[in-house]
Amino acid sequence: MSRPFHTLDVFTENAFSGNPLAVVLNAEGLDDAAMQTIAREFNLSETVFVFEPDDPVNSAKIRIFTPARELPFAGHPTVGTAILLAELNAREHLGGAGVTIALEEKIGLVKVDVSRRAGRTTRAFFSLPVLPKRLDVSLDTTLAAKALGIDPLEIGFGAHGLSAWSAGVPFAMVPVRSLDAIGRASITDAGALRAAFGAAGTSAAFLYTKETVDPSHHIHARMFAPGLGIVEDPATGAAIAAFAGVAALTEAPEDGIHQLVIEQGFEMGRPSLIVLDLDIQHGALVAASIGGAAVRVSEGRLLV
Numbered sequence: 097m098s099r100p101f102h103t104l105d106v107f108t109e110n111a112f113s114g115n116p117l118a119v120v121l122n123a124e125g126l127d128d129a130a131m132q133t134i135a136r137e138f139n140l141s142e143t144v145f146v147f148e149p150d151d152p153v154n155s156a157k158i159r160i161f162t163p164a165r166e167l168p169f170a171g172h173p174t175v176g177t178a179i180l181l182a183e184l185n186a187r188e189h190l191g192g193a194g195v196t197i198a199l200e201e202k203i204g205l206v207k208v209d210v211s212r213r214a215g216r217t218t219r220a221f222f223s224l225p226v227l228p229k230r231l232d233v234s235l236d237t238t239l240a241a242k243a244l245g246i247d248p249l250e251i252g253f254g255a256h257g258l259s260a261w262s263a264g265v266p267f268a269m270v271p272v273r274s275l276d277a278i279g280r281a282s283i284t285d286a287g288a289l290r291a292a293f294g295a296a297g298t299s300a301a302f303l304y305t306k307e308t309v310d311p312s313h314h315i316h317a318r319m320f321a322p323g324l325g326i327v328e329d330p331a332t333g334a335a336i337a338a339f340a341g342v343a344a345l346t347e348a349p350e351d352g353i354h355q356l357v358i359e360q361g362f363e364m365g366r367p368s369l370i371v372l373d374l375d376i377q378h379g380a381l382v383a384a385s386i387g388g389a390a391v392r393v394s395e396g397r398l399l400v
Contacts, residue, residue, distance in 0.1 A: 097125065097400065098397045098398070098399055099120055099121060099122050099123065099397060099398045099400070100120075100121045100122065100395065100396070100397055100398075101118055101119060101120045101121065101395065101396055101397065101398055102118075102119050102121075102180055102392060102394065102395045103116060103117065103118050103119075103140075103392075103393045103394045103395070104116070104117050104119065104176045104179065104180060104390045104391060104392050104393060105117075105390065105391050105393055106172040106173075106175050106176040106179075106331065106368075106388065106389075106390040107172060107175070107330075107331040107333075107360075107361075107368040107369055107370050107388040107389065107390070108331075108366075108367070108368055108369065108388075108389060108390070108391065109216070109217040109389045109391065110391065111391050111393050112366075112393070113330075113361070113365075113366050113367050113368065114172075114330060114331060114361065114366060114367075114368045114390070114391075115141055115172045115329065115330040115331035115332075115361065115366065115368055116140045116141070116330075116393070117140060117141075117142060117143075117144065117172055117173055117176040117177075117390075118135075118138040118140050118142075118143040118144070119143075119144045119146060119173075119176065119177050119180050120134065120143065120144065120145050120146065120398060121146050122146070123145035123146055123147050123159075124147055124148065126145060128166070130400070131143075131145050131159060131161055131166075132161055132165070132166070134161075134398065134400070135161035135162065135163055136163045136325075139163055140163075141162060141172070141326050141329050141330070142160050142161065142162055142167070142170055142172065142173045143160075143161050144158050144159070144160055144161075144173045144176070144177045145158065145159045145161070146158055146177065146181075147159070149198075149200050150200055151200070153198070154198040154199070154200055154205065155178075155181055155197045155198045155199060156177075156181060156197075156199055156200070157199075157200040157201075158173070158177055158199050158200070158201055159201075159202070160173045160201070160202075162321075162324040162325050162326055163324075163325030163326070164323065164324050164325030164326075165324065165325075166202070167202075167265055167324075167334070168201065168202035168203040168264055168265070169201050169202065169203035169206070169225065169226075169263075169264035169265060169334060169337075170265065170333060170334045171331075171332065171333010171334050171335075171336060171337060171370070171386050172331055172332070172333050174199060174201070174206055174208060174220075174222055174333065175208070175220045175222070175333065175386070175387065175388055175390055176390045177197075177199065178197040178199060178208035178210050178220045178222070179210055179218045179219075179220050179390045180390075180392065181197050182194075182195050182197055182210040182218070182220075183218060183392065190210060190211055190212040190218060191211075191212055191213075191214065192211075193211070194209055194210050194211025194212070195209075195210050195211075196208065196209055196210070197210055197220075201225070203225050203226060203264045204225045204226070205225070206222050206225050207222060207223070208220050208221070208222040209221050209222070216389075217389040217390070217391055218389065218390065218391075219387060219388065219389045219390075220387055220388070220389075220390070221371070221373075221385050221386065221387030222385060222386060222387065223383055223384070223385045224263055224337050224340065224383070224384045224385065224386065225264065226263050226264050226337075227263065227340075227341070227381060227382075227383075227384070228261050228262065228263040228337060228338045228339075228340050228341030228342075228381070228384075229261065229262055229263070229341065230259060230260070230261050230341060230345070231259075231260040231261060231262060231266060231296050231297070233260050233295045233296045234295070235258045235259070235260060235268060235292065235293060235295065235296065236292065237251050237252070237258050239288070239291055239292040240258055240268070240270060240292045240293070240301075242288055242292070243283070243285065243288040243289045243291070243292040243293075243301070244270065244281045244282070244283070244289075244292075244301065244303070244320075245280065245281055245282045245283075245284060246272070246277050246280060246281050247277075249273075250272055250273050250274070250277040251270060251271065251272060251273070252271055252273070253271055253272075253273050253305075253306070254346070255346040255347075256271035256342070256346050257271065258270060258271070259342065260293070260295075260296035260298065261338040261339070261341045261342060262338055263334065263337035263338045263340065263341070264334060264337065265298075265300070265334040265335075265338070266296055266297050266298040266300070266338070267298060267300045267301070267302045267319075267334070267335045267338045267339075268292070268293040268296055268298060268300065268301045268302065269302055269304070269338065269339065269342050270301055270302065270303045270304070271303075271304060271305070272303050272304065272305045273305065274305060274307050275305055275307035275308070275309070275316055277305070278303050278304075278305045278307075278316060278317075278318055279363055281303055281318060281320075283320045283322055283327065283328075286299065286322040286323065289301065289320070289322065289323070290323065298323075299321065299322065299323035299324075300319065300320070300321035300323065300324060300335070301319065301320045301321070302317060302318075302319045302332065302335040302338070302339065303317060303318045303319070303320075304316065304317040304318075304339065304358075305317075308359055309359060309362055310359060312357070313357045313358070313359045313369070314356040314357055314358065315339075315356060315357075315358040315359070316358075316359050316360075316362070317332075317335070317336075317339075317358050317359070317360040318360065318363060319332040319335050319360070328363075328364060329360075329361075330360060330361030330364050330366040330368050331360045331361055331366075331368030331370055331388075332360065333370060333386050336358055336370050336372050336386055337384070337386060339358075339372070340372060340374055340381060340384040341381065343356065343372075343374060344374055344376060344380070344381035348379070349374065349376050350376065351376050351377055351378065351379070352375075352376060353373055353374070353375055353376075354373070354374045354376065355371060355372070355373050355374075356371075356372045356373075356374070357369055357370070357371055357372075358370045358371075358372060368388075369388060369389075370386060370387075370388050371386065371387045371388055372384065372385075372386055373385045373386075373387075
């Protein structure tokens with residue numbers, strides 16, 4: 097059987113930057129093992145498989161695989177798949193108010209608003225299906241520093257300390273003091289990463305600093321997850337979703353909507369920009385949304 101697929105670069109307006117994504121359409125008939133094998137074949141951070149929705153009022157049901165396992169939710173697959181489906185099926189409506197693509201994911205229904213201004217790349221934004229929660233675990237700074245190849249004194253700044261959060265997928269949150277330090281971080285021993293963060297049920301480490309390459313941005317980030325088959329990720333929406341909890345707790349913003357622009361992937365030569373909106377009411381995070389642009393890069397057919 098022949099199945100169409102597309103690749104997109106997500107969280108960027110330029111091809112060959114951002115985070116690459118493969119989207120396989122007409123995925124009916126593929127079992128879990130087949131999808132995992134295809135995801136390993138593409139060998140991108142994530143591959144999406146698109147099915148007919150369980151509820152016909154929705155746009156599609158999707159399943160998301162890294163090269164190593166399935167995820168219940170992820171940001172760049174949500175943004176990229178919504179943009180692809182909107183461009184394939186409702187392109188004529190994107191220039192006005194845009195369209196809403198309703199995706200059935202393992203975490204639940206995710207509604208994505210897709211639009212395009214004249215002369216700009218198509219963009220998509222979605223509200224987090226689950227608000228971030230801090231995980232009740234204690235992480236060791238010395239072990240974390242050893243796993244990441246940096247000095248323990250380079251971890252932590254202001255009210256930001258080592259912690260673990262999840263908005264559907266757990267991440268260790270590692271605040272790093274400087275752009276220089278975050279640039280020197282690397283993973284040479286996946287076992288050390290598991291030892292450092294295994295108590296949080298993850299070996300995925302999201303590193304961030306307030307020093308940025310572009311002074312108009314707010315956060316510079318990197319994400320390592322060898323346990324997911326991802327040595328380093330150019331842009332990680334699920335980690336940004338979890339980071340929303342960190343930002344709301346440590347920065348204690350006043351009530352209202354606050355927008356952060358997170359730069360990631362710069363060390364990989366794939367610069368990515370992720371927009372995070374925080375809705376703070378009565379001192380608490382009540383909603384958050386993530387968005388960015390994506391460009392289509394290639395298309396073809398799987399002969400399986």
